[in-house]
Amino acid sequence: MTVQAPKAAGKSRAGQADQAARAGRERLAYLPYLVPGVLLFTAVIGVPFLMNLYTSFTEWEGIGAPRWIGLGNYAELAEDGEFWASFRNNVLVVVGMAIVPTAVGLVLAAVLTDLIDRHFGPRAASALRACIYLPQVLPIVIAGIVWSWLLNPESGAVNALLDAVGLGSLAHDWLGDPATALWTVMAVMVWVQIGFPLVVFMSGLQRVDPSLYEAAEIDGASWARRFRHITLPQIRPEIFVVLLWTTIAALKAFAHIFVLTKGGPGGATNVPSYYSYVNFFERTDVGYGSAISTVLTLIILALTVVFLRVQSRDLGEER
Amino acid sequence: MSAGDATTSATTTATTTAAARAAAAPPAGARRPARRPRRRRRGPSAYAVLVGMAALAGIMLIPFVVVVFNALKTPAEYTANGPLAPPEGLYLGGMRDFWERVGFGRVLFNSFLISASVAVGAVLLSVLNAYALGIGRVKGRMWVLVALLMANTLPQEALVYPLFYLSKQVGLYDTRLGVIIVFTVIQSAFGTYLLSSVLSTFPRPLLEAARIDGAGRWQILWRVVVPVVRPTLSVLLVFFFIWTWNEFLIPLVFLQSNDNQTVSVALGVLHGQRLMDATMSSAAALLGLIPTVVFFLVFQRTLSRGLTAGAIK
Numbered sequence: 001m002t003v004q005a006p007k008a009a010g011k012s013r014a015g016q017a018d019q020a021a022r023a024g025r026e027r028l029a030y031l032p033y034l035v036p037g038v039l040l041f042t043a044v045i046g047v048p049f050l051m052n053l054y055t056s057f058t059e060w061e062g063i064g065a066p067r068w069i070g071l072g073n074y075a076e077l078a079e080d081g082e083f084w085a086s087f088r089n090n091v092l093v094v095v096g097m098a099i100v101p102t103a104v105g106l107v108l109a110a111v112l113t114d115l116i117d118r119h120f121g122p123r124a125a126s127a128l129r130a131c132i133y134l135p136q137v138l139p140i141v142i143a144g145i146v147w148s149w150l151l152n153p154e155s156g157a158v159n160a161l162l163d164a165v166g167l168g169s170l171a172h173d174w175l176g177d178p179a180t181a182l183w184t185v186m187a188v189m190v191w192v193q194i195g196f197p198l199v200v201f202m203s204g205l206q207r208v209d210p211s212l213y214e215a216a217e218i219d220g221a222s223w224a225r226r227f228r229h230i231t232l233p234q235i236r237p238e239i240f241v242v243l244l245w246t247t248i249a250a251l252k253a254f255a256h257i258f259v260l261t262k263g264g265p266g267g268a269t270n271v272p273s274y275y276s277y278v279n280f281f282e283r284t285d286v287g288y289g290s291a292i293s294t295v296l297t298l299i300i301l302a303l304t305v306v307f308l309r310v311q312s313r314d315l316g317e318e319r
Numbered sequence: 320m321s322a323g324d325a326t327t328s329a330t331t332t333a334t335t336t337a338a339a340r341a342a343a344a345p346p347a348g349a350r351r352p353a354r355r356p357r358r359r360r361r362g363p364s365a366y367a368v369l370v371g372m373a374a375l376a377g378i379m380l381i382p383f384v385v386v387v388f389n390a391l392k393t394p395a396e397y398t399a400n401g402p403l404a405p406p407e408g409l410y411l412g413g414m415r416d417f418w419e420r421v422g423f424g425r426v427l428f429n430s431f432l433i434s435a436s437v438a439v440g441a442v443l444l445s446v447l448n449a450y451a452l453g454i455g456r457v458k459g460r461m462w463v464l465v466a467l468l469m470a471n472t473l474p475q476e477a478l479v480y481p482l483f484y485l486s487k488q489v490g491l492y493d494t495r496l497g498v499i500i501v502f503t504v505i506q507s508a509f510g511t512y513l514l515s516s517v518l519s520t521f522p523r524p525l526l527e528a529a530r531i532d533g534a535g536r537w538q539i540l541w542r543v544v545v546p547v548v549r550p551t552l553s554v555l556l557v558f559f560f561i562w563t564w565n566e567f568l569i570p571l572v573f574l575q576s577n578d579n580q581t582v583s584v585a586l587g588v589l590h591g592q593r594l595m596d597a598t599m600s601s602a603a604a605l606l607g608l609i610p611t612v613v614f615f616l617v618f619q620r621t622l623s624r625g626l627t628a629g630a631i632k
Contacts, residue, residue, distance in 0.1 A: 029536060030455025034463075037448040037507065044504040045470045048481035055480070062484070108372075116372060119365045130619075131376035134383065137615040139565040141583040142607040145590050146382050149600040150402075157385045157402040164403060191379065252474045255567040259587055276476045281572065286480055293477040304472050 056290035066287065073291035083292065086263075086270040089182055090251060093271055096186030097193050097250035102243050104190070105197025108132065110231045112198075113205040114213050114223070129202060133195030140192065144259025147188045151175050175261055178268040185260055185269050189253075197242045204235035240311040244304065251300055272296050386608070389601035390414060397598050413602035417595075421585050422577070423606060429574075430564055430581040430610075433495055433502070438559040440503035442552055445510025450540050452511065453518025454526070464515060467508040475505075475568050483572050493575045501569060506559045517551055518544065557618045564611065582607055 056073055058066035077083050117125040135143060150157045153173035162170050174184040208230065216226050232239075254273045257263055263270035263278070272292055279289030389397060390413060391406040400407075417423065452460045482501060483492070491497030521544065529543045545552070570584045580588070586607050589595060595603060 027455055027457050030451040030457050033447045033451040033455065033536075033540075034457060037444055037451075037511065038463075040444065040500070040504045041467075041470070041508075044482070044501050045473070045478065045508075048478045048485065049473065051481035051484075052477045062480075108375075111368060111372060115365060115368050120369060124369070128372050128376050132379050134612075134615070135379060137561070137611045138608055139567070139583045139611060141567055141587040141590075142604055142611070145586055145600060145607070146386055146604045148590070149597060149604070150382055150385065152597070155397075155402060155597045157389075160402050191382075194379075248472055252476070254476070255583075255587070258567070258571075259590060262591070273474060273476045277479075277568070280480045280483075289480065290477075293474060293480075296474050297477045300472055300474060301469065 052290045053294060055287050056294045058287045060286045061284050062286045069287070073288050074295075076288065077291055077295065082267060082270065083272070083275065085267055086272050086275045089269060090253075090271045092182055092186060093189065093253050094247055094250040096189040097253060098243060098246035100186075100190050101193040101246060102197045102239065105194055105201055105242070106231070106235075106239070107227075108194075108198050109201035109205060109235075110227050113202055113208075114226060114231065118210060118213065125202075129198060133199055135192050136195035136199075138192070140255035141259050143188070143192050144256060147191075148175060148260050151184060176265055178265050181261055181265060181268045185256065188260065189250075189256060192256075193246065196246065200238050200242050201235055204238040205231065208234045236314070237311075240307065240314070244307045244311075247303065247307075248300055251296060251303075383608075386601045386604050389598055390605035392598055394596060394598050402597065413598045414606060417599050417602045417606065421589060421603075423582075423585075425578065426580055426582050426585045427610065429495060429579060430583075433498055433570075433581060434560045434563040436499045437502040437506060437563040438556045440499065441506035441510055441559045442555050444503060444507040445514050445555065446540070446545065446552070448507065448511040449514030449518050450544065453515040454521055454544065456519075460515070464512060467511050470505070470508045471512070479569060479572055482569070486573065493573065493579060495574070495579055498570055498573050501573075502563050502566065506562060510555050510559070513555065514548065514551065517548060521547070557614075561611075561614060561618070564614075582610070 055066060057068060057070055059069050059072070060066035112125045112128060116128065138146075151159075151174040153159065153171075153176060158174065159168075159171035162168055172180060175181050212230055213226060216230060221229070252273055253271060254277065257269055257271055257274045258277075261269040263274050273296060276289045276292040276296065279285045279292060283289075385402060388405055389402055391408075391410055392400075393410045393412065396407060396410070448463075451457050452463060486492040486497045491500070525543060525547075526539060529539045534542065564581075565583065566581075567583050567587060570581050571587065574580050574584055577585075586603055589603070590600070
C-alpha cells in the first residue's frame with residue numbers, strides 16, 4: 001500500500017481513515033488464499049502436536065482410553081538410565097553430524113576456494129566438490145545399507161581392506177562391539193554429512209573477491225592467516241546456519257540408527273528419537289514415547305532460540 | 320517447470336560461453352579482468368594440497384566403487400575373491416534376483432508417485448500461502464511464519480504417533496495418499512517461508528499495472544506473480560522431490576503393506592530382516608542409489624542455483 005500513502009498525506013483525516021479501511025479490506029481479500037494452508041497445517045501438524053503433548057501426560061497403549069497420570073512419565077524419564085544414556089549418545093551424534101562436518105567443511109571449502117580454484121582452476125575445484133558431496137544425495141537408508149555391509153565382520157570390505165594393507169590385526173566387528181559401535185556410526189555420519197557444509201561454505205566464499213586472497217598472499221600472509229582473517233569472517237552467517245541446521249538434524253537422527261544398529265549393541269548407539277520410536281511401536285508404551293519426543297522437541301526449540309539470539313547479537317556487532 | 324528451467328539453463332550456458340570467449344580473447348594491454356587471476360606460483364606445496372584433496376575425494380568414493388564391484392559379481396566369485404576384487408564379468412543376476420524379490424519396479428513407482436505428488440502439491444500450497452503472506456500482507460503474518468518455522472524444526476517423532484492414530488481413524492493409514500498429504504504440508508512449511516520472503520520484495524508497480532488492466536487477484540497470481548518467481552519454484556520442486564524421496568520414518572510407520580512401500584522403506588525393512596547376503600546387499604544398494612545419483616546429475620544445475628534463487632532481479 002506504499003503507493004497510496006503519499007496521495008493520502010495531502011487529504012483530510014476522513015480521507016486517511018477511508019484509505020486505511022480500504023487497505024484493511026484489501027488485505028482481507030487475500031485471506032482465502034491462506035485457508036487451505038491453515039486447514040491442512042492444523043490437521044497435519046497442529047492437532048498431532050497437541051495430541052502428542054496430551055498423551056505425554058497419560059498412560060496409553062494406543063487402544064482404549066488414555067489414563068491421565070500427570071507428570072508420571074516425566075518423573076519416570078528422569079530416573080530412566082536408558083534415556084540418559086541415549087542422551088549422552090546423542091551428544092556424540094551431534095559431534096559426528098554437526099561439529100566435525102562443519103569444522104572439516106570449513107577447512108575444505110577454504111582449501112578448494114583459496115588454493116585449488118586459484119592455482120588449478122574452477123573445474124578442478126568443482127569436480128572435487130562434487131565427489132565429496134556425492135554421499136549427501138544418497139537416502140540415509142541406502143547409505144546405511146552400504147556401510148553396514150562394508151563393515152560386516154565376516155565378509156565386509158573394511159576388514160578386507162585392512163587385511164590387504166597388512167593391518168589385519170585391526171579387523172573388528174565395528175558395529176557389533178559396544179566399545180566401537182557409536183564411534184563407527186559417527187564416522188559414517190561424517191562421511192554422509194560432510195558435503196553439505198562444504199557446498200554451503202563454498203557458495204558463501206564466492207562473495208569474497210579473489211583478489212583479496214591474491215593480495216594477502218603477495219603480502220606474505222600464510223594460508224592459516226588468510227583462513228582466519230579472510231575466510232572465517234566472510235562466511236560467519238553461513239557457519240551459524242549450517243551449525244544450527246546440522247545440529248537439529250543430529251538431534252532427529254533416526255534412519256542412521258535404524259539401519260546401522262537398531263540402537264544396539266545393548267543400547268550403545270541408542271538415541272532419544274530411536275528410543276521414542278521403540279516405545280511407540282515396539283513396547284506400545286505410547287505415553288512414555290510421547291514424553292520422550294516432547295522433551296526432544298523442547299530441546300530443539302530451545303536450541304533454535306538460543307542460536308538465533310547468539311547469531312543476531314554476533315552479526316549485529318559486526319555492523 | 321521444464322520450460323522455465325530450459326530457458327534459465329540456456330541463459331546460463333550463454334553467459335558461460337560469453338565469459339569463456341572473453342577469457343580466451345588476448346588480454347588488451349595491461350587491463351586484465353580481476354576475476355581471472357593468473358594461475359602461476361604452482362609451488363610444490365600447491366601440488367601436495369591437490370594430491371591430498373584428490374586422495375580425500377577418492378576415499379569418499381571408495382564405498383560407491385566397492386558397491387558397484389560387488390553388485391556385478393556372482394556369489395561364488397564373491398566368496399572366492401573377496402569384496403575388494405573387481406568383477407570378472409558383468410553378472411546382473413544379483414540385481415535381477417533382488418528386483419524380483421522386492422518387486423522393485425513397483426517400489427520405484429511408489430517413490431516416484433509420492434515424491435512427485437508432494438513436490439507439486441507442496442509448491443502449490445506454498446504459492447497460495449506466500450501470496451497471502453508476502454503480497455497480501457495479511458494481519459498476523461509474522462505469527463504464521465513463526466509457526467511454520469517451528470513446524471519445520473519440530474521432530475517428526477513428536478508427530479508420528481498421533482498421525483498414525485488419526486490416519487487409522489480416517490482410513491488413510493497404509494495409503495500413499497496419506498503420506499502424500501502429510502509431506503505436502505511438512506514440505507510447504509519451508510516453501511512458504513522462502514517464498515513469502517521472496518514475494519515481500521515483489522515489485523509493486525507490476526501488480527498495480529496488472530490491476531489497472533483489470534486483472535483479478537487470482538489472475539494476477541497465475542499470470543504475473545508465478546511467472547516471475549518460476550526459477551525459485553523450480554528449485555523448490557527439486558528440493559521437495561528429493562527430500563520426500565529420502566524420507567524414512569513416516570513412510571516406515573504409514574506404509575505397512577508391501578504394495579505401498581517406497582524404495583527407502585522396502586530396503587530398510589528387508590535389511591532389518593537380515594535376509595540378504597553380501598552380493599544381494601550390494602545389488603540392493605546399487606539399485607537404491609542409481610535413481611538418486613541420476614537426480615543429482617539431472618538437477619545439479621538447478622540446485623547449485625538454489626541458494627541464490629531467492630533474489631528477484
